[in-house]
Amino acid sequence: VPRSIFNGTITVGLAVVPIKVHSAVEDRSVHFHQVHAPDEGQIVQRRVCTAQDIEVPYEEIVMGYAVGADEYVVLTKDEIAAAAGAHSHLIEIEQFVPAAEIDPVFYERGYYLSAGDGGEAPYRLLHDALARCDRVGLARWVFHNREYLVAVRVHGELLVLQTMRFADELVAVDSLGLPEPSRAPSDREIEMAGRLVDALQGPFEPSGLTDTYRDRLMGLIEAKARGEAPDLPEAPDEPAELDLAAALEASLGRGAKR
Amino acid sequence: MARPLWSGSLSFGLVTVPVALIAAVRDRDLHFHQLHAPDNAPIEIRRVCSQEDREVPFEEITRAYEMPDGRLITVSDEELEAVEPRRTRTIEIERFVELAEVDPLLFDHPYFLVPSGEDDGSLRAYRLLAEVMAGTERVALGRLVMRAREHLALVRAREGALSLTTLRFPDEVRPGDDVAGARHRAHQPTAEQLDATVAIIEALTGDWDPDSLHDRYRARLKRVVSRKRDGETVTPPHRGKAPEPAEDLMAALEATLADLRAPSQQ
Numbered sequence: 001v002p003r004s005i006f007n008g009t010i011t012v013g014l015a016v017v018p019i020k021v022h023s024a025v026e027d028r029s030v031h032f033h034q035v036h037a038p039d040e041g042q043i044v045q046r047r048v049c050t051a052q053d054i055e056v057p058y059e060e061i062v063m064g065y066a067v068g069a070d071e072y073v074v075l076t077k078d079e080i081a082a083a084a085g086a087h088s089h090l091i092e093i094e095q096f097v098p099a100a101e102i103d104p105v106f107y108e109r110g111y112y113l114s115a116g117d118g119g120e121a122p123y124r125l126l127h128d129a130l131a132r133c134d135r136v137g138l139a140r141w142v143f144h145n146r147e148y149l150v151a152v153r154v155h156g157e158l159l160v161l162q163t164m165r166f167a168d169e170l171v172a173v174d175s176l177g178l179p180e181p182s183r184a185p186s187d188r189e190i191e192m193a194g195r196l197v198d199a200l201q202g203p204f205e206p207s208g209l210t211d212t213y214r215d216r217l218m219g220l221i222e223a224k225a226r227g228e229a230p231d232l233p234e235a236p237d238e239p240a241e242l243d244l245a246a247a248l249e250a251s252l253g254r255g256a257k258r
Numbered sequence: 259m260a261r262p263l264w265s266g267s268l269s270f271g272l273v274t275v276p277v278a279l280i281a282a283v284r285d286r287d288l289h290f291h292q293l294h295a296p297d298n299a300p301i302e303i304r305r306v307c308s309q310e311d312r313e314v315p316f317e318e319i320t321r322a323y324e325m326p327d328g329r330l331i332t333v334s335d336e337e338l339e340a341v342e343p344r345r346t347r348t349i350e351i352e353r354f355v356e357l358a359e360v361d362p363l364l365f366d367h368p369y370f371l372v373p374s375g376e377d378d379g380s381l382r383a384y385r386l387l388a389e390v391m392a393g394t395e396r397v398a399l400g401r402l403v404m405r406a407r408e409h410l411a412l413v414r415a416r417e418g419a420l421s422l423t424t425l426r427f428p429d430e431v432r433p434g435d436d437v438a439g440a441r442h443r444a445h446q447p448t449a450e451q452l453d454a455t456v457a458i459i460e461a462l463t464g465d466w467d468p469d470s471l472h473d474r475y476r477a478r479l480k481r482v483v484s485r486k487r488d489g490e491t492v493t494p495p496h497r498g499k500a501p502e503p504a505e506d507l508m509a510a511l512e513a514t515l516a517d518l519r520a521p522s523q524q
Contacts (some may be wrong), residue, residue, distance in 0.1 A: 009500040013458055013514025016503045021498065022437055024363055028430050029407040032321035033330065034305070040330050041309025043319055047292065051299030061301060063290035066485045072291065072296055073483050079492045080290070083479040086495040096459045099357075101466035105282065105416065110363040114438045118503050125507070127446040129455035140474070147475035153507075155363065158434045162362060167468035171260075171282050173417040176372050181381035185389060189382070193390045196271050197354050201396070204359035206428035213408030216341045221323045224294060224331050232340050242274065242379035244386070251271025 006143060007116055008089040010126070010152065017123050019091075021143075030217050072098060081145040091161075093137035093152060102136060104150065105158030105170065108163040113152070123159065130154050138164075177210060185244075192248040199252070264404045265374055266347040268387075268413070268420075274348070275383045276375035278402075282368040282421060289478050321406070333406075342403050349411055349422070351398040358395060362411060364425040371413065371420040384420065391415040454511040461518040 004020035011017070034043035049056045063080055064072030115123035130137065130153065137152035141161065149164040185193075222228050262278035269275070292301035322330040339346050363464050373384040386506045391397065397414035402424070410425035447455070504510035 003298055011464075011501065012455075013517060014504065014510040015455070015458070015507065016513055017511070018500075018503055023432070024434070025426055025431050028427065030323065032323055032333065032406070034319050035322040035330055035332060036307035036309065036314050037320045037332070038316050039307065039309045040322065040332065041307040042330075043305050043314065044308050046300045046304045046306050048304050048500060049294040049297070049299050050302050051294070051297050056294050056301060057453065060295045061292050062295045062298070064293040064298065064300070065290055067487065070300075072293060072298060073487045074293060074328075075290070075482065075486055075492075078494060079482060079486065080479065082473055082492050082494040083482045084363065085475070085478070086498055088374065088497050089500045090498065094288050094462070096463040097466040098463070103416075104357070104360075104362050104365055105368045106468060107362040107365045112434050112437045114434075120438075120445040121447070122503060122507060124445040125451055125455050129452055129459055132452065133456050133459055133463075135459050140470070144314065147478075149471055149473075153362075155361070156434060158437055164471075165283060166286070166471060166473045168473075169283050169286050170368075171280070171284055171370065173370070173419045176280065176419060178371055178372060178419055179381055181378050181385055183382070185382050185386040189386055190389060191384050193270075196397065197390050200271075200351065201354045201490075204355040204396050204399075206361075206364075207408055209428055211408050211427045211429070213342050213345070217338075217406070220337060220341055221325075221331050221333065224333070224337075225325055225329065232335050232336050241377045242375070242383055244273065244379045244383050247273040247383075251273060254272065 004114070005111075008091055009116070010091045010093060010113075010137075010139070012137070014094045014124065015122060015126075017126055018119035020114045020116050021101050022112040022114060024112045024160065028211070028214065028220075030214055038071050049221065058237040083147075084142045084145045084148050085140070088142045091139045091141050091150070091152070093139045095138045096130075097138060099134050099136045099153060106164045107151070108165055110155075110162040112155075113159040113161050126152075127154060127157075130159075179245075189248060191247055192245075192252055196248065196251055262372075262374070263369065264402070266349065268349045268351070268384075268400075269384075270351045270387060270398070273383050275373060275380045275387070277371045277384070277420075278374040279402075279422060280370045280372055282370050286473065288476060288483070303324075304462050325427060338406050342408065345401050345403040345408065349400045349402045349413070351400045351413065354391075354398050357397045357414065360397070360425070360466060361412050361431070363431050364410075364428070365390075365412075366409070366424040366426050369422045369424075388415045388418060388420050392418070448508075451508055451511060454508070454515060458511065458514055460519065461515070469520045 004022050008019035009016055010019050026093045047056050061073045067073055139150050141148045141150040151164055153160050260280050261459055264279040266273045268277045307314045319334050322332045373381050392415040397412050399409045402409050402411045412423045412425055413420055
């Protein structure tokens with residue numbers, strides 16, 4: 001069982017559900033160290049006091065909020081923690097929303113929930129009730145001295161806690177200044193594109209989605225470790241101007257021959 | 259417009275559209291500087307070579323993989339690109355799927371794709387792809403290599419633009435099998451408990467209105483900063499004790515329902 005990273009209580013009104021939080025995702029990409037190119041010495045980061053030019057231990061560090069040039073409001077780590085909120089072990093569901101209404105762009109990091117001590121029956125009750133009406137609970141969660149907006153939702157036989165982004169963190173499309181083509185896509189182009197989408201439509205099959213890059217990157221590293229020189233790719237050709245209708249037609253033709 | 263984090267092209271069949279990747283999330287956090295407590299002088303992070311014990315400029319730093327025997331194998335940018343040259347420059351749409359089939363646990367980071375080509379054909383192709391997905395629940399799946407790692411990419415129409423969300427690979431999501439969940443038959447709720455809980459959920463259901471949900475932590479942190487600036491002392495709030503689960507679950511549910519149905523006291 002993955003170790004729990006948080007023990008607490010979910011409440012819905014007077015109903016109390018003791019829960020444990022477990023991490024659900026783990027990074028499996030290849031990690032590198034920073035090294036100094038000439039001598040391959042590992043790079044270490046040092047915190048240096050700019051006034052005394054000496055290395056400073058972590059305990060002597062406080063946080064400063066800049067309010068002017070070289071002017072800071074100084075806060076200790078405890079004072080920053082004070083902003084996290086009081087009920088640190090309580091996750092109060094104040095509102096439920098239909099699951100389908102949430103745009104997935106709001107979902108951030110997901111965690112599995114398990115039933116805490118004595119919590120099996122209320123856990124299952126909350127799970128089954130959420131599943132029956134296809135709802136998601138919204139609550140606040142204080143974790144590592146920070147308060148998050150979280151969704152409590154059904155994931156198979158489990159409940160999942162997922163941190164959510166706030167609306168004001170999302171970049172508005174208007175700010176992108178998207179260039180518009182001089183004429184809109186034609187009906188024929190829309191029809192051909194629709195057929196191409198249909199031809200490529202399929203079920204979402206997670207098992208077929210593996211990180212092939214990770215293996216290839218490790219292959220390159222192992223070849224270098226054996227003293228072999230990797231092949232370097234040639235510079236790419238500049239893309240030609242796109243004849244949209246011809247490219248769609250050719251794509252459909254290619255699909256039909258498969 | 260923000261600086262692109264990646265640029266290349268998006269391909270769909272034989273249609274190729276030059277695009278740039280722009281962050282769709284902006285950091286609204288309050289930022290603090292690290293200061294040295296005795297003199298409140300700013301702290302600077304220095305990159306030091308452990309061989310020579312001296313600060314090194316950024317240009318002299320490279321990446322290296324540590325082999326199990328401790329040997330370091332350096333990898334240059336050119337070599338990284340050689341790993342998967344096509345995917346480093348092209349997001350190829352491999353298939354279209356229904357958005358609802360994709361587990362939100364897989365969602366990682368959201369971006370926008372913006373057209374970076376000048377010619378009318380590629381601007382129209384961008385518009386075309388956004389239009390065929392808009393109004394449907396269909397999304398496109400592809401792959402993208404960025405910053406020395408491959409990401410699954412989910413491309414969909416959002417507010418008239420193409421958005422790209424990186425997805426975690428399914429093997430990065432731990433199996434939930436070993437998490438003690440709701441499987442135990444012994445804990446199956448009664449029909450009465452389930453009806454009461456659904457009634458509570460219904461009574462507390464509203465529309466998803468993200469604009470009404472504010473980052474209270476950010477607001478409180480701003481208040482802590484301004485109180486400190488005014489010379490007040492800030493003490494952490496008293497942490498309340500968590501409530502115990504009810505002995506009689508049904509009674510707790512009924513009391514909650516009664517509260518929700520009682521005329522508002524305000």
